[in-house]
Amino acid sequence: MDEHEEQFEQDGADAGTGDAGTGVGQRLLSERERQGLSRQDIRDRTKIPERHLISIEEGDLASLPGRTYAIGFVRSYARELQLDEEAMVEQARAELGAAAPPPPPRSVQHMEPGDPARIPSAKLAWGVLALLLVIAVLGFFFWRSWFLPAAELPPLTDETQNAPAAAGAATPGGAATPAATQAPRGPVVFTATIDGVWVRFYDGSGDRLYESLMNQGDSFTIPADAENPQIWTGRPDALSITIGGRDVPPLAEEDRVIRDVPVSAGALGARGPGPGLPSAPGSQDTTR
Known part of the structure; x- marks a missing residue:
C-alpha cells in the first residue's frame, strides 16, 4: 500500500470527528488540486453545478438540495478523481449525521391522577371536532382535484383523421374499413427541466446507454x-418527454425513485391518459 492510500484510509477513519482538514470537501479539494484540475473541469465532467462544488469543498454538505443529492454529488466527484467512492460516501454520511441538529429536549410534566389540568375542556373537544370536519371537507375536494382531472386529459393516441374516416372507408368489395388511430412514433427524447437530475438509461440486457447528472x-x-x-x-x-417532436405526459408528477421502467416509443405511447408509468411486465417503481 503506497503513502497516498495509507493517508486515504487514515482520513476515512477520522470521518465525523469535526476536523476540517480531513473532511470530505478538503480531501476532494486537495486531490483535485494535486491532479491539476480546476473546479470548472469537474463541473464539465460531472455536470454538478459549480455552486454545489463550492459547498462540497467548503464542507457545507447540509446546504445541498438534500441528503440524496449530497451523497450522489460526493460519489460522482470521488469517481471523477478515481478515489474510493464507498469510503467517501460513508464519510459524507457521517458528516451529514454530525451536522444534523440534536432533537429538542422534551419537557416532562408530572401530574397526579385525576388532576383537572389533564382533562380537556368541552370547548377544546368541540374545537378539535370542528377541525377534523374541516380537514375532511378539504381532503374530499383535494381528492377530486387530484384524481378526477386525469380522466379528462387527452389520450396519447392521435384523434381519428375525420368523421368519414371514423365511420369507415368503402373498399372495392363494399366492406367498410374502420380508421386506425396512430400511436406517437419517432425518436424518444428526455429533457431535464431543472438542474441536478440524475438519470440512467439502459437496455433490456442491463447495458448502460447513458448516465449523467443532467x-x-x-x-x-x-x-x-x-x-x-x-x-x-x-x-x-x-424530465419532459417528446416522441417524434410531440410532447407526451411525464412519467410522474412528484419526485420519487423509479427503476426498470420501459421508455420505448411503444411503451410510452401505450400508457393511459395523463402522467403515469408504462404498464409493462417487469417494470417497478420505488418511493423514496
Whole structure:
C-alpha cells in the first residue's frame, strides 16, 4: 500500500470527528488540486453545478438540495478523481449525521391522577371536532382535484383523421374499413427541466446507454436500435418527454425513485391518459 492510500484510509477513519482538514470537501479539494484540475473541469465532467462544488469543498454538505443529492454529488466527484467512492460516501454520511441538529429536549410534566389540568375542556373537544370536519371537507375536494382531472386529459393516441374516416372507408368489395388511430412514433427524447437530475438509461440486457447528472435543458435521445430501453431516476417529474417532436405526459408528477421502467416509443405511447408509468411486465417503481 503506497503513502497516498495509507493517508486515504487514515482520513476515512477520522470521518465525523469535526476536523476540517480531513473532511470530505478538503480531501476532494486537495486531490483535485494535486491532479491539476480546476473546479470548472469537474463541473464539465460531472455536470454538478459549480455552486454545489463550492459547498462540497467548503464542507457545507447540509446546504445541498438534500441528503440524496449530497451523497450522489460526493460519489460522482470521488469517481471523477478515481478515489474510493464507498469510503467517501460513508464519510459524507457521517458528516451529514454530525451536522444534523440534536432533537429538542422534551419537557416532562408530572401530574397526579385525576388532576383537572389533564382533562380537556368541552370547548377544546368541540374545537378539535370542528377541525377534523374541516380537514375532511378539504381532503374530499383535494381528492377530486387530484384524481378526477386525469380522466379528462387527452389520450396519447392521435384523434381519428375525420368523421368519414371514423365511420369507415368503402373498399372495392363494399366492406367498410374502420380508421386506425396512430400511436406517437419517432425518436424518444428526455429533457431535464431543472438542474441536478440524475438519470440512467439502459437496455433490456442491463447495458448502460447513458448516465449523467443532467442540468436544465440537457437532453438524451433513446437510440433507435436499443432493445427494451429502460430508465432509473429519482426525479421523473423533472424530465419532459417528446416522441417524434410531440410532447407526451411525464412519467410522474412528484419526485420519487423509479427503476426498470420501459421508455420505448411503444411503451410510452401505450400508457393511459395523463402522467403515469408504462404498464409493462417487469417494470417497478420505488418511493423514496
